[in-house]
Amino acid sequence: MDNEKIRINNEWVSVNAIRELLKIATHGDYTKSTYDVALELGGELYPELLSEENSLLRKERQSTTAKEFIQRAKLKSIQAEKEIFPVDLIAEEIIDIQSLIALESEKRRNDQLNLRLKKLIKAKDELGKTKHTENQLIFRDAYNVNRKLPVLFKGQSSLDYELPNSNNLRIRVLHPDKPEHITGADLVYEYHHKESEKVSLVFIQYKIWENKKMYLSDPRLVKQLDRLRKTTCDKGLCECKTENKGFRFPFCSSFLRPTDALQSVNQNLISTGEHIPICVLDKLKNTGSRGGEYIDYKGIKEHSISGLLFEELFNRGKIGSKSFTYSELEEYYKSLELIESGGSVIIYAQELN
Numbered sequence: 119m120d121n122e123k124i125r126i127n128n129e130w131v132s133v134n135a136i137r138e139l140l141k142i143a144t145h146g147d148y149t150k151s152t153y154d155v156a157l158e159l160g161g162e163l164y165p166e167l168l169s170e171e172n173s174l175l176r177k178e179r180q181s182t183t184a185k186e187f188i189q190r191a192k193l194k195s196i197q198a199e200k201e202i203f204p205v206d207l208i209a210e211e212i213i214d215i216q217s218l219i220a221l222e223s224e225k226r227r228n229d230q231l232n233l234r235l236k237k238l239i240k241a242k243d244e245l246g247k248t249k250h251t252e253n254q255l256i257f258r259d260a261y262n263v264n265r266k267l268p269v270l271f272k273g274q275s276s277l278d279y280e281l282p283n284s285n286n287l288r289i290r291v292l293h294p295d296k297p298e299h300i301t302g303a304d305l306v307y308e309y310h311h312k313e314s315e316k317v318s319l320v321f322i323q324y325k326i327w328e329n330k331k332m333y334l335s336d337p338r339l340v341k342q343l344d345r346l347r348k349t350t351c352d353k354g355l356c357e358c359k360t361e362n363k364g365f366r367f368p369f370c371s372s373f374l375r376p377t378d379a380l381q382s383v384n385q386n387l388i389s390t391g392e393h394i395p396i397c398v399l400d401k402l403k404n405t406g407s408r409g410g411e412y413i414d415y416k417g418i419k420e421h422s423i424s425g426l427l428f429e430e431l432f433n434r435g436k437i438g439s440k441s442f443t444y445s446e447l448e449e450y451y452k453s454l455e456l457i458e459s460g461g462s463v464i465i466y467a468q469e470l471n
């Protein structure tokens with residue numbers, strides 16, 4: 119893969135993890151879990167990868183007019199030796215054109231100006247939105263969250279949000295030093311039940327596959343899957359005998375989520391969303407003609423859970439880990455090896471109701 123394609127797919131795999139976080143946190147609200155919203159939240163969580171300035175995927179989704187004004191504002195800022203915002207430059211030109219158009223009642227004679235005006239208004243919307251979304255469109259920032267919780271890792275900083283259902287969401291991110299070193303993304307989602315002080319959680323590992331086929335021999339993948347297995351299955355998270363009240367799926371707490379590679383930035387953002395329980399991964403392997411082990415879409419489909427089902431099943435407590443008490447969770451986290459990025463962008467979310 120060339121550098122641009124690697125960069126695109128590093129962004130892409132991370133955006134998929136963030137989008138799933140949004141789906142779970144909003145209980146599948148389509149308007150709040152689009153790729154655009156995921157890209158914006160990604161810009162806050164991991165600016166080196168997903169900010170407006172750095173993200174190739176986000177740049178591609180901007181109109182040419184918006185791009186033009188971003189470039190202008192950048193240079194104007196240098197010229198004026200102070201920060202000048204693209205939205206303000208657009209607003210100035212809008213006023214200018216509106217005042218000119220007002221001089222001529224025959225609309226047809228100003229068709230080009232009207233066209234320009236339309237583009238400007240759209241671009242202003244585009245850029246104005248991202249300026250405010252951070253707090254408003256996604257979730258509101260939450261300020262008074264100081265509950266002490268067991269944590270998987272501390273990370274440099276954590277961001278707190280208030281969800282539409284007024285639960286709080288705390289997000290921490292761990293990532294490799296350089297965006298080009300990304301080899302995948304992990305989402306760890308904890309749901310805390312306030313009254314019972316119990317927690318259930320799930321680990322999901324996102325990996326790019328091409329043509330719906332993933333070779334399991336890649337040493338980095340072997341290492342990451344191994345780490346995931348050691349963290350969950352081997353720790354007994356998937357076995358549960360004590361609380362078989364009502365119907366639910368097996369307790370496997372970690373899933374591999376193959377993510378379709380993007381070939382270019384302007385490709386439609388879409389991916390198959392199959393989640394394969396790590397516990398059964400070994401049984402789904404095929405062996406290629408040269409002895410390489412792989413999984414493919416056909417082979418996993420019967421055992422995997424689609425993206426659509428995943429959110430609902432987790433939110434209803436039908437999949438994911440058994441529930442932990444806080445002290446059990448504390449003990450479990452202490453028993454784990456130190457969590458390191460290991461090439462993965464790890465997005466760690468704790469939802470508190």
Ligand SMILES: [Zn+2]
Nearest residue numbers: 351356370397
């Ligand atoms: Zn398992």
